[in-house]
Amino acid sequence: MAQASNLQLPLPVTPRHKLADQRTRKSLGRGEFRLLHYAGEVTYNVTGFLDKNNDLLFRNLKETMCSSENPIMSQCFDRSELSDKKRPETVATQFKMSLLQLVEILKSKEPAYVRCIKPNDAKQPSRFDEVLIRHQVKYLGLMENLRVRRAGFAYRRKYEAFLQRYKSLCPETWPVWAGRPQDGVAVLVRHLGYKPEEYKMGRTKIFIRFPKTLFATEDALEVRRQSLATKIQATWRGFHWRQKFLRVKRSAICIQSWWRGTLGRRKAAKRKWAAQTIRRLIRGFILRHAPRCPENAFFLDHVRTSFLLNLRRQLPRNILDTSWPTPPPALREASELLRELCRKNMVWKYCRSISPEWKQQLQQKAVASEIFKGKKDNYPQSVPRLFISTRLGADEINPKVLQTLGSEPIQYAVPVVKYDRKGYKPRSRQLLLTPSAVVIVEDAKVKQRIEYAKLTGISVSSLSDSLFVLHVQREDNKQKGDVVLQSDHVIETLTKTALSADRVNSININQGSITFAGGPGRDGIIDFTTGSELLITKAKNGHLAVVAPRLNSR
Structure with missing residues (x-):
């Protein structure tokens, strides 16, 4: 008996089947053969064919062979395989089981047939073999399938699936259709405007004839999906932000409730404290005149604190302000001490803040007040006027006078009118104050040095006139007598003269008349009377008569 092999398989196939072209056999291997099918040439390889199609022996046959007395026969079978008591499956049985499994899978699924077309045999991208493509389309029966589809209905779908997919296109079926699916599909196609020749209604499915009808429906569905997506997004955003708003609202209500509770507790605590404070103040007010005790200590401390705080707000602003809050009886002594300290502090601050020039001005004003206040009629008019250092400029004093004075500085200079001792004739002069003397100058000549x-x-009247007399000590009759002068700034002139000569206490303010030494052996008299205007003349009795208006009544 000849031994069968895989290479012997193509021999019996050759006379029964049509092989491929003889010219292509040279490219086949030893164990390969090629058959010509309706769809083209198919190459087969016989390697392993016998093993794949070999039936296994049953267990009883294997036991018989293993128990053979022929040593060669018994060695051909392995006794370990006898332990498996299961009956081996034949090739036919395996093929049948595979077909049954495939049928079960197909029954449980909805098959969709996909035609795979190879663009080329070399498996290269971007290469399209037109002859090969046409050959595959022809032998796969795609053209016949298309002609059948065109002759019948190109699209068919169950009512449930069709309604579920396209129900959003009709307001009556969206979002939920409560009736039968077939009725819902009928309402839907009427709303979409399908023509009678474009579709048919079956028992369980709808059949659509033209693909363009389905494509128009899909386009409408795509547009509807965009609007539905926008609506869903808007609804979701509204829901999301509403939930967020509600959370914020709950949080705000919680915070407001907590804050109102806190404010209420604070307000209650303040009211309680206020009631206790008022009660203590009333009790202390009742016992305010009693000695200090726990019942009136709070009231007394409150009164003192209130006075001090009020005093802090109403302290005098300057040294001339004499206002001072009225202290309670318990703080009268302390109030006087505080008032004195405040006055000293304001005086100290004021003294530190004034300049040397202003300090000299105040000193001169103080001396003028000490001398003339309440005594000279025109003193009040001089108070608001500042005393200046000189009434004559450097160019108004003759250089010869300055040469005569030498290094002696001029402290004050003012124009005056001098009256002669005999005829009381007025003459214009200049009065200069130096550190050591009073100098009376006429133009470029020093007339008298005192x-x-x-x-x-120094004598002056109590009226509003501007005359004054400088009394000079005479050692003999040859020396000149006293000097009668008139100055428009009499208060300023006399104050500076008194300070320079240290004669503050030597100024005499006379009422009625002034007697002065007029010449050798004789005295002159100046009579002062009140009138409507200032008038200075020589009287018939030989006296100098001065009529001055009264500016202030004393």
Whole structure:
């Protein structure tokens, strides 16, 4: 018996089947053969064919062979295989089981037939073999399938699936259709405007004839999906932000509730404290005149604190402000001490803040007030006027006078009118104050020099006139007598003269008349009377008569 092999398989196939072209056999291997099918040439390889199609022996046959007395026969079978008591499956049985499994799978699924077309035999991208494609289309029966489809209905779908997919296109079926699916599909196609020749209604399915009808429906569905997506997004955003708003609202209500509770507790605590404070104040007010005790200590401390706080707000702004809050009886002594300290503090601050020039001005004003206040009628008019250092400029004093004075500085200069001792004739002069003397100048000539040591006094009337007399000490009759002068700034002139000559206490303010030494052996008299206007003349009795208006009544 000849031994069968895989290479012997193509021999019996050759006379029964049509092989491929003889010219292509040279490219086949030893164990390969090629058959010509309706769809083209198919190459087969016989390697392993016998093993794949070999039936296994049953167990009883294997036991018989293993128990053979022929040693060669018994060695051909392995006794270990006898342990498996299961009956081996034949090739036919395996093929049948595979077909049954395939049928079960097909029954449980909805098959969709996909035609795979190879663009080329070389498996290269971007290469399209037109002859090969046409050959595959022809032998796969795609053209016949298309002609059948065109002759019948190109699309068919069950009512449930069709309604579920396209129900959003009709307001009556969206979002839920409550009736039968077939009725819902009928309403839907009427709304979509299908023509009678474009579709047919079956028992369980709808049949659509033209693909363009389905494509138009799909386009409408795509547009509807966009609007539905927008609506869903808007609804979701509204829901999301509403939930967020509700969470914020709940949080705000919680915070407001907590805050109102806190404010209420604070308000209650304040009211309780206020009630206790009022009760303590009333009790302390009732016992305010009693000695200090726990019942009135709070009231007394409150009164003192209130006074001090009020005093802090109403402290005098300057040294001339004499206002001061009225202290309670328990703080009268302390109030006086505080008032004195405040006054000293304001005086100290004021003294530190004034300049040297202003300090000199105040000193001169103080001396003028000490001398003339309440005594000279025109003193009040001089108070608001500042005393200046000089009434004459450097160019108004003759250089010869300055040369005569030498290094002696001029402390004050003012124009005056001098009255002669005999005829009381007025003459314009200049009065200069130096550190050691009063100098009376006429143009470029020094007419009289009065040393401060020889100045015995100064006389002035109590009226509003501007005359004054410088009394000079005479050692003999040859020396000149007293000097009668008139100055528009009499208060300023006399104050500076008194300070320079240290004769503050030597100024005499007379009422009625002033007697002065007019010449050798005789005295002159100046009579002062009140009138409507200032008038200075020589009287018939030989006296100098001065009529001055009264500016202030004393």
